[in-house]
Amino acid sequence: MTEMASDLPAAVRDLMNKPHYVEQTEFPIEIGYVYSMCAAVQDGNPLYWDPAVARELTGGQITPPAMLSVWFKRHHWAPGAIGDRRPMQLYFDIKDMLGLPEGIVASNEATFGEPVRIGDVLTISQYCRSISELRDARLGRGRYCVMEIETVNQRGEWCGTDTYNFLIYIKGGR
């Protein structure tokens, strides 16, 4: 989807399809969180518990693909950290620039590439892929907006993409 509304301010148009807020994971990927998640959902998949099976099938220990978004969550506290850092800042920037203060996730899809391995250092980039014309929705007047978070590993290999379809809107703007 590459829709770009004709009435977007130049500053917003300039943000489209370019990487923003490029950042690395705060720590190398580690097995402890994998064990915790497998314990939480009682996942006995030997890929995560048996290093010999992992070595044979995937060339070494990997993390469950569905954990991809986990690796970019900030520490709850860190020395010198001030205020909340929001996970999808580009979304908030675009809402502010378009004067549309409310937003909901209409749908979310994740696509998984190269498995994330123990010890990997991942990098994410945020993209805005499309913004629709203004339209009236049940919640108010607004635009549909597609954002992606793309993840690559330290070798530049694509590990996955999270795609969010947001409705950003102003209440009662009909």
Place this chain on the structure above:
Amino acid sequence: MSAVRSLIFAEVEEGQALSPLVHPVTATTVVLGAIASRDWRPMHHDKDFAINRNGTKDIFINTPTNAAWFQRFVTDWTGPKGRLGKMKFKMKIPVFPGDTMTLSGRVVRKSVDDTGCCWIDLDLAVSVGGKVNTECQARFALPADAGDNPWERHGDRWKP
């Protein structure tokens, strides 16, 4: 060759239903998942916050934990060679401690892409008391035969 068995593509049929998985949810279930997914938001561990600020009846399972439940449900069936390619889902009603959740699923489509990778598309759901709380569509690669391994696909040979 591993002694761990995996399902192969020919053993699956369109329309096939997976055996349901039933799990009683506790506060521990919710909190374990939140911690494992580094989700420190209070509605996943603080009942007072969940009730008074979120307006829900209790803490509830977060999105990454929901995804992990779906992943586990499918790979319990496929075995370790089943490789997740894509997942899309919609959380309609939260899942709370005290709920008995049932995961269910059905194969809606089988296909082979231009690289020879064998795919199954599944419709999955988490339900409580017969009502669907979360809907999910997922795409998994399966081995074409006992010698094949989807995890060996990289770059242009992996097109989820």
